[in-house]
Amino acid sequence: MTTEIDFIGGNTKRCLMAMALPMIAAMFLNMMYNLVDSLWIGNLLGETAYAALTNATPIILILTSVAMGATNGVSILLSQAIGAKDKNRTESLIATSFCVAVVFSVLVTVVLELFLPGILKALNTPAETCDMAYSYLSIYVSGYLAIYLYCYFAAVLRSFGNSMFQAAAMLTTTILNAVLDPVFIHFIGFNGAAIATLLSEAICLLFMLVYLKKKKLFTFRISGFDKSDIFPLIQKAIPSVIQQSIPAISTTFLTALVSTYSVTAIAAYGVTGKLETILFYPAMALNMVLTTIIGQCIGGGRYDRAKDYLKCALGYGCCLLMLLSALVVGFSKQLSGLFIKSSDVAGIVGTYFLIVSAGYVLNTVTNCCLGALNGMGKPSKSMFLMIFYYIVVRMPLACLLSFCGFGLNGIWIAVLVSHVVACAAASISGTVSFKKPGRHSRLTMT
DSSP: OOOSSOTTTSOHHHHHHHHHHHHHHHHHHHHHHHHHHHHHHHHHHOHHHHHHHHHHHHHHHHHHHHHHHHHHHHHHHHHHHHHTTOHHHHHHHHHHHHHHHHHHHHHHHHHHHHHHHHHHHHTTOOHHHHHHHHHHHHHHHHTHHHHHHHHHHHHHHHHTTOOHHHHHHHHHHHHHHHHHHHHHHHHHOHHHHHHHHHHHHHHHHHHHHHHHHHHOSSOOOGGGOOGGGHHHHHHHHHHHHHHHHHHHHHHHHHHHHHTTTOHHHHHHHHHHHHHHHHHHHHHHHHHHHHHHHHHHHHHTTOHHHHHHHHHHHHHHHHHHHHHHHHHHHHTHHHHHTTTOOOHHHHHHHHHHHHHHTTHHHHHHHHHHHHHHHHHTTOHHHHHHHHIIIIIIIIHHHHHHHIIIIIHHHHHHHHHHHHHHHHHHHHHHHHHHHOSOSSTTOOOOOO
C-alpha cells in the first residue's frame, strides 16, 4: 500500500500544492458543470424556467452535501489508517464503507422520490414553477447512486493523496454536459437538462472505476467487510454530513424566504448562488484537502507537520480569495447577464455582492480551521460550529431583518454577519483544539 504524496516526509508547500491545486481545479470544473445547466436554461428557456431551477437547487445542494459529507467522514478514518501504514485496517474500511454507501444512497433515492411533492410545497415553491422543479428533481434523484459513489471513490483517492484524477474526470464530464445540455433541452425541453446531467454523472463514475482498477492503490475484497467498522464510520460520517449539509439547508431556508418576494428575486438569488461557487469552492477544496493531509499527519504522529499545513493553507487560501472576491464583486452585474438578461435581476445581484463581499475571505479561514478539526478526528466540533453560525445566527437573523422592513437587503446582511461569526468561532476553536495531547506536545497554535 503506497500513497501518491508523502505528506509526512515531503516539503510542506509542495505537498499542499500537489494536493490542493488539482482539487481546486476539480471544484472549479464542478462549478462549470453546474453552471452549464443554468446558462442553457436561463438563455434558452427564460426567467420562469430559471426560477424553477433555483427552487430545485437547494435540494440538489443538500443531496450533494450529504454525499460529500458522508464520504469525507470515510476519508477521516481512511487517511489516519493510511498514515499509520495499517494495510488491513485500510482495506477493511474500504470494503465496509462501500457497502454502506450503496445501501444508504439507494434508501435516500427511494425516500426522496416518494416525498418530493411535499418537500417542494414546504419550501414555498410558487405554483408557476412547482411542476417544472418537481420533474427536474425526479429525474436527478433517480441517478443519486452514481453521484454518491463518485463522491465516495473521489474521497478514497484523496485519502491516498490523489486529487489529480478527480480534476481530469470533471473536465471530461463538464465538456460532455456542455455539449449534451443544449441538444437535450432542444428536443426534450426543461427536463432535458436533468437527463444530460444524469448521463454525465454516470460517465464520470465509469471513468473513476476504470482508473481505480488500473491504479491498484488497494485490493478490494468484499470479504474484508467488517461490521465492527460500521459504527465508527457512522460516528464520523454523521457530523460530516451535518457539517456539509447545513449550508445547503440554510440556502434552502433563504430560498423559501426570498420566494415570498417575487419570481425576479428568486431568479436573482439563484444567480448569486451560482456566482458564489467561484468564491466558495476553493475554500471547500482546502477543507477536504486538509482533512486528508492532517488525517495522515495525525495517523503518523506528526502534529508539527499538521500545524505547518494549516498555516500554509490559510496563507495561500486567503490570498486567492481576495483576488477572486475583487473580480466577482466588481463584475457581478455583468456576470449576472450571462444567466439572465434582466436589469432588475442584475441590480439585486450587484447589491448582494456589495453587502456580502468581505465574507468570502472569512469563509476561507473558517473552512481551513474546520478541515483541520476534521483531520484531527473531531468532526463533531466542526458540526456544532456550523449549527451555531448557520442555524442559530444566519437563519433567525435573516427572518428578523427581512420582516423588520429591511427586505432583501436584510437577508444579505444576515449572510455577512454569519460569515463574521463563523470565522471568529472557528479560529477560537482551532486555537483551543489544535494541540498534541500530553506533556510532550510540540504543537501550540498562536
